[in-house]
Amino acid sequence: MDGATYNQAVYQWMQVGSLSIEVGFMVDSLTAVMMTVVTFVSLMVHIYTIGYMHDDDGYSRFFSYISLFTFSMLMLVMANNFMQLFFGWEAVGVVSYLLIGFWYKKPTAIYANLKAFLVNRVGDFGFLLGIAAVLMYSGSLDYLEVFNQAPVMAGQTITLFGNHAWSLMTVIGILLFIGAMGKSAQVPLHVWLPDSMEGPTPISALIHAATMVTAGIFMVARMSPLYEYSETALSFILVIGAITALFMGFLGLIQNDIKRVIAYSTLSQLGYMTVALGVSAYSAAIFHLFTHAFFKALLFLAAGSVILALHHQQDIRKMGGLKKYLPITYWTSLIGTLALIGFPGLAGFFSKDAIIMAVHESTIPGSSFALWAVMIGVFVTSLYSFRLLFLVFHGKERFDAHGHPPHESPGVVTWPLILLAIPSVLAGYLIGTLVYGNFFSDAISVMPQHDVLSAANYHGLIGFITHGLLTAPFWLAMAGLVTAWYLYLKRPDFPAKIQQRMMWLWQILENKYGFDAFNDKVFAGGSRGLGWLFSRVGDRVLIDGLVVNGAARTVGLISRVGRKMQSGYLYHYAFVMIIGVWLLLTWFVV
Numbered sequence: 001m002d003g004a005t006y007n008q009a010v011y012q013w014m015q016v017g018s019l020s021i022e023v024g025f026m027v028d029s030l031t032a033v034m035m036t037v038v039t040f041v042s043l044m045v046h047i048y049t050i051g052y053m054h055d056d057d058g059y060s061r062f063f064s065y066i067s068l069f070t071f072s073m074l075m076l077v078m079a080n081n082f083m084q085l086f087f088g089w090e091a092v093g094v095v096s097y098l099l100i101g102f103w104y105k106k107p108t109a110i111y112a113n114l115k116a117f118l119v120n121r122v123g124d125f126g127f128l129l130g131i132a133a134v135l136m137y138s139g140s141l142d143y144l145e146v147f148n149q150a151p152v153m154a155g156q157t158i159t160l161f162g163n164h165a166w167s168l169m170t171v172i173g174i175l176l177f178i179g180a181m182g183k184s185a186q187v188p189l190h191v192w193l194p195d196s197m198e199g200p201t202p203i204s205a206l207i208h209a210a211t212m213v214t215a216g217i218f219m220v221a222r223m224s225p226l227y228e229y230s231e232t233a234l235s236f237i238l239v240i241g242a243i244t245a246l247f248m249g250f251l252g253l254i255q256n257d258i259k260r261v262i263a264y265s266t267l268s269q270l271g272y273m274t275v276a277l278g279v280s281a282y283s284a285a286i287f288h289l290f291t292h293a294f295f296k297a298l299l300f301l302a303a304g305s306v307i308l309a310l311h312h313q314q315d316i317r318k319m320g321g322l323k324k325y326l327p328i329t330y331w332t333s334l335i336g337t338l339a340l341i342g343f344p345g346l347a348g349f350f351s352k353d354a355i356i357m358a359v360h361e362s363t364i365p366g367s368s369f370a371l372w373a374v375m376i377g378v379f380v381t382s383l384y385s386f387r388l389l390f391l392v393f394h395g396k397e398r399f400d401a402h403g404h405p406p407h408e409s410p411g412v413v414t415w416p417l418i419l420l421a422i423p424s425v426l427a428g429y430l431i432g433t434l435v436y437g438n439f440f441s442d443a444i445s446v447m448p449q450h451d452v453l454s455a456a457n458y459h460g461l462i463g464f465i466t467h468g469l470l471t472a473p474f475w476l477a478m479a480g481l482v483t484a485w486y487l488y489l490k491r492p493d494f495p496a497k498i499q500q501r502m503m504w505l506w507q508i509l510e511n512k513y514g515f516d517a518f519n520d521k522v523f524a525g526g527s528r529g530l531g532w533l534f535s536r537v538g539d540r541v542l543i544d545g546l547v548v549n550g551a552a553r554t555v556g557l558i559s560r561v562g563r564k565m566q567s568g569y570l571y572h573y574a575f576v577m578i579i580g581v582w583l584l585l586t587w588f589v590v
Helices: 029-052 059-078 082-100 107-138 143-148 150-154 168-183 192-198 201-210 212-222 231-252 258-278 282-309 327-341 347-361 367-393 411-434 460-469 472-490 494-501 503-510 512-565 570-589
Strands: 006-016 019-027 157-159 165-167
Touching: 019 029, 019 059, 019 082, 029 059, 029 201, 029 212, 029 282, 029 411, 059 082, 059 201, 059 212, 082 107, 082 168, 082 192, 082 201, 082 212, 107 143, 107 168, 107 192, 143 150, 150 168, 157 168, 165 168, 168 212, 168 231, 192 201, 192 258, 201 212, 201 258, 201 282, 212 258, 212 282, 231 258, 231 367, 231 512, 258 282, 258 347, 258 367, 282 327, 282 347, 282 411, 327 347, 327 367, 327 411, 327 472, 347 367, 347 411, 347 460, 347 472, 367 472, 411 460, 460 472, 472 494, 494 503, 503 512
Parallel strands: none
Antiparallel strands: 006 019, 157 165
């Protein structure tokens, strides 16, 4: 392949006036990276599922779902127009609904999949409005046609409320990003992702670590020719990403469910990717998406291996000392954890440092706050990651062996772990090509004033690593590691004392900052209240009472009056006729 971009319409779906809606594909450097991630992680999950879901009643149904998901995700990343993008976008949402609620007899799984579906609908409404705005002002849904009109659209304004004029590009950028906030779980539309852990573990790896949640990141990178014309939209993205990266990381510190710890880690890392998008470091965001997919899928699948070994126990307080029983799971988990915290030489180190350096170079409003957020986030990530590793694999044994000690998972489960551990180590060495090279020049546009990646000093792999050893992120990560070792291995009584001393803070984190309570009371409670009002007043009083029963009562009343007039006596009828004639004569005479 000579590196040329493939961009062709396969067939025309419909013609509406001058608007042609087509099914077509664009395969460029950005698509190629996404296809590599989707297909490789999907393959590993398919293999892993053979062992993990072996005894499940829905074995065949599960494979049909994950195959449909992979198809939908590939349609999304290969689209060359907004219509097909939206088709893939909605399809992965529907399949994720089916997969999260795969165990449909569990009430918590049904609640979780409904929550995911509804929250994503909120984001998708904004996304649809953004696409509508693009169509209204460009007259096309084709990517290249819209991107070519971007300079003209950048000078246009749109009136939303009153007489205040907004930049068209700002409105389009924010509306499209609201879709990404739902799909990529950014505050405040993040609430669905931790609950989605109710689905089987392979789904946590496939959807909620490597592919579906990164669809929003991919979409913003794809729309870089539009976003470059609105610093307001970029600043909005930057601040949302920084809040997500920092505050979702804090929640990972107190979780006791092995999968939920990794889920909050995913939220935090998605925040890092979003921060990179906000400072126009699109290639750094995609590079972190690329490296993160491998080590996060690895961590989820390793967690599934632990859950299998402990007869579906997920509470890390009831684990411990598993290193000698699950050696392959332990060493692959260690690699994934080191990659996640950004240990020098591993994949996460290169991608995370590239983002932090880009934020440091940025002058976009909010970049100073974002820099503090991602720096503190490095320490927090290291702390909860090694808290998980130490509580699960080290220390004294706290698990119930059920009569026999746990043993390593079968090869069909451990081989995907080994194969994911390899890119978790090596993927970062592509940084020179993917981030600081011209690999994405055909897919991503960055204006000179926003080009923070060229401003960052990159002097080759060795220089990048040695420079990283001297900067704050490395020492913050090591500080998190040492703190976790001291709190959970050296002095395991300390965390309980800290919790007692800072109960108010622990309760805030335990309540997830009140997002779920607010949504349940205001939106869910409000919807139920509105439903009750429509049922009691609208349905029973107005429709049943006034229209249906009211009509029946009116007919009954007329019937009762008419029945009295039909007496059967001739003189009654003659009297009525005479009165009638008299009234008519009076009317005409007057």
